[in-house]
Amino acid sequence: MAKSSVSKLVPKVPAVPGVSRRQQYSASTKRALVDVAEQMFTEHGYASTSLDSIVAGADVTKGALYHHFSGKQALFEAVFERVESDAARAIQKVLRGKKDPWEKARAGLRTFLEVVQEPGYRRIVVQEGPAVLGYERYREQEERSTYANVLEIMRSVLGAGPWELEDEMLQTFSRIFFGAMASAGESVAGSDDPIAAAARVEAAIGFMIAGFQALADAGVMLPTGPLGPITTTD
Amino acid sequence: MAKSSVSKLVPKVPAVPGVSRRQQYSASTKRALVDVAEQMFTEHGYASTSLDSIVAGADVTKGALYHHFSGKQALFEAVFERVESDAARAIQKVLRGKKDPWEKARAGLRTFLEVVQEPGYRRIVVQEGPAVLGYERYREQEERSTYANVLEIMRSVLGAGPWELEDEMLQTFSRIFFGAMASAGESVAGSDDPIAAAARVEAAIGFMIAGFQALADAGVMLPTGPLGPITTTD
DNA sequence: ACGGTTCACGTACCGTGAGTACGTACCGAT
DNA sequence: ATCGGTACGTACTCACGGTACGTGAACCGT
Missing domain, CATH: 1.10.10.60 (Homeodomain-like)
Known part of the structure; x- marks a missing residue:
């Protein structure tokens, strides 16, 4: 034939x-x-x-x-999912291999700051995602990709301390850091010297993590209830 | 008639x-x-x-x-400005009268968490603002209202430490906290028990601020450059 | 091999909604 | 009184998302 x-x-x-x-x-x-x-x-x-x-x-x-x-929004969602999962994979890849929690955190942060500067991720995921998909769907999507990575990092970082961590508190910390990194990433991407700005963000978040360590060393407990008066051990 | x-x-x-x-x-x-x-x-x-x-x-x-x-977007912007400035005024009002930096931070955070649960602020400012106005205009607007309040709080908090704070580092910290609070506020508003969720957020951020205090007590310097290995005093 | 069915599109059309051109009544100064 | 300009109302255009339906090629059973 x-x-x-x-x-x-x-x-x-x-x-x-x-x-x-x-x-x-x-x-x-x-x-x-x-x-x-x-x-x-x-x-x-x-x-x-x-x-x-x-x-x-x-x-x-x-x-x-x-x-x-099914329509324009569904097409956007398909694009969103791809951009998002690509980003999550990139971060995931970096996280594997790192064992030390603080190393993991640093590497993850660094990678995220790179990812968030890609114009596609910036615009589609960070800027327009919530408005186009609606916050609910947006959150669902994030939940099982980039946010999951942040969660993993936070778990390992907080797990390194002397605290027993409840799941809800872990979630809270993760949300906070996730938002912090997104916002910081935006300001980095919008800066006229992104490299220096990224360095500052790394330094600032590193400083905050160092605060965790300091509290761990001082034997301060993780908060569980509403915020009482904050007292260091003195 | x-x-x-x-x-x-x-x-x-x-x-x-x-x-x-x-x-x-x-x-x-x-x-x-x-x-x-x-x-x-x-x-x-x-x-x-x-x-x-x-x-x-x-x-x-x-x-x-x-x-x-001039059009739909301009109308949205007028709405945005009003919602935003109302929120900023509410926070501003609480901040006045507080002198102690940590008190200021706690009060400001608490008020912000209330504001961000108002459906108008949530949807118009947080969710759709960036996408509708474009991130540049969005940022310009925030810059002189709510973000300004966060900046003031961060200045007084960081000023309480033994650090000399450069303006750019202050900006970085403020951006981070601003994003953290916005994200946290969203999760609070979307929670099925907003009161408990708000309490957890307060606790978490309070914990982080406590970390600042701990570092201050330990004499750790504010970072200025890229993130080096984080070492507590040991 | 071949007819029928299904799939992966192409074509033509509709409804909605943002934006525009232009008319008009009313207020305020002369 | 009148006259210019402001603050609208009316009627229209046009871009764009979405839909209905046609069509030909690919698949499948016989």
Whole structure:
């Protein structure tokens, strides 16, 4: 059998077994849509990016788009998920291998500060994510990606102290640090000297962590209830 | 409408000297627009609120709206400014009278946690502000209101330590805490037991501030450069 | 091999809503 | 009285998200 009928010059689809040609083509255009959407959302923002321009960029039509996604928001969510999970993976990768909690924290922070400077993550996840997805969905997404990493770091950092940590308090600390890092990341990205700004953020958070250590050394307990008068051991 | 010669049952405009009737009427409809807009933006969000519904609620027409505002975004910004400055004033009010830095910090935090639970501030300022205004404008607005309060608190807290604080480091710490509080506030507002959640946040941040105190007592310097290995005095 | 079914789109259209052009009534100064 | 300008109201345009439906190629059973 000579390869007579297969001579299409559409994309190279090297005959993956178990996956039909249709499925491959389909996945291809879907990825193209997400690619173009990510680019345009990053550059012009969600509201200022029309679906017409996206489908034009992906060289398809709205019919294709609405076949794969239920609407503009769903497309955004797909982009969001990819950007977010990429970021989470990058951080995860750095965290593996580090054993010392403080080392872990430092490495994680450093990586996050790099990630948050990528224009895609900045705009899609940090700036527009909450407004476009609605805060609830936004939180759900974060919960099982980047936030999970922060949680892991906080667990290991707080676990290093002499405290027994309740889960809710751990969550609270993690939320606080997560927000702190997002905000700090924004200011770093918006700074005219991001390198110096990142260094300052690292120093500041490092300082706060050092405060934890100092409290641990001093034998101060982790708070559990409402904030009473703060007293060091004197 | 039987229009008698003089004002009959049009809004109460008690003859303020120096302000013409026209100016008063004008200001009245403008305020009505901002009022209705705030309500609707808070309830349904920016994108899901049509200008038609706003002008209907304010009992005027789009002509009036576009006379006072250059567009939807400008209207949102007016709402944003009012919500934001109200919040800043509330915090400011609490801060006055407190002299002790730690007291100031605690009171400020507590007030902020209350403010951030108001649905208007939550949605308009925290959630949709960055996306609608664009991060640059958002930041400019925050800079001279709520963030300014955080800055003041941080200055007095850090000033209480033995450190000489550079302005940039102060800014960094303030950014971090500002983001931390915003994120924490969101989680508090989204919690099913906001009171307990707020208490945990207070405790956590209080703990971190206690860490500052501990470091101050231990004579640890404020970091200035990139993060070196963190060492307590041992 | 072949008919039928399904899938992956393309095409044409609709409704909504932001923004605009322009008309107008009323206030305030002359 | 009149006259200019302010503060709107009215009627329209147009971009854009979404929908209905058509179509041809890929798959599947016989």
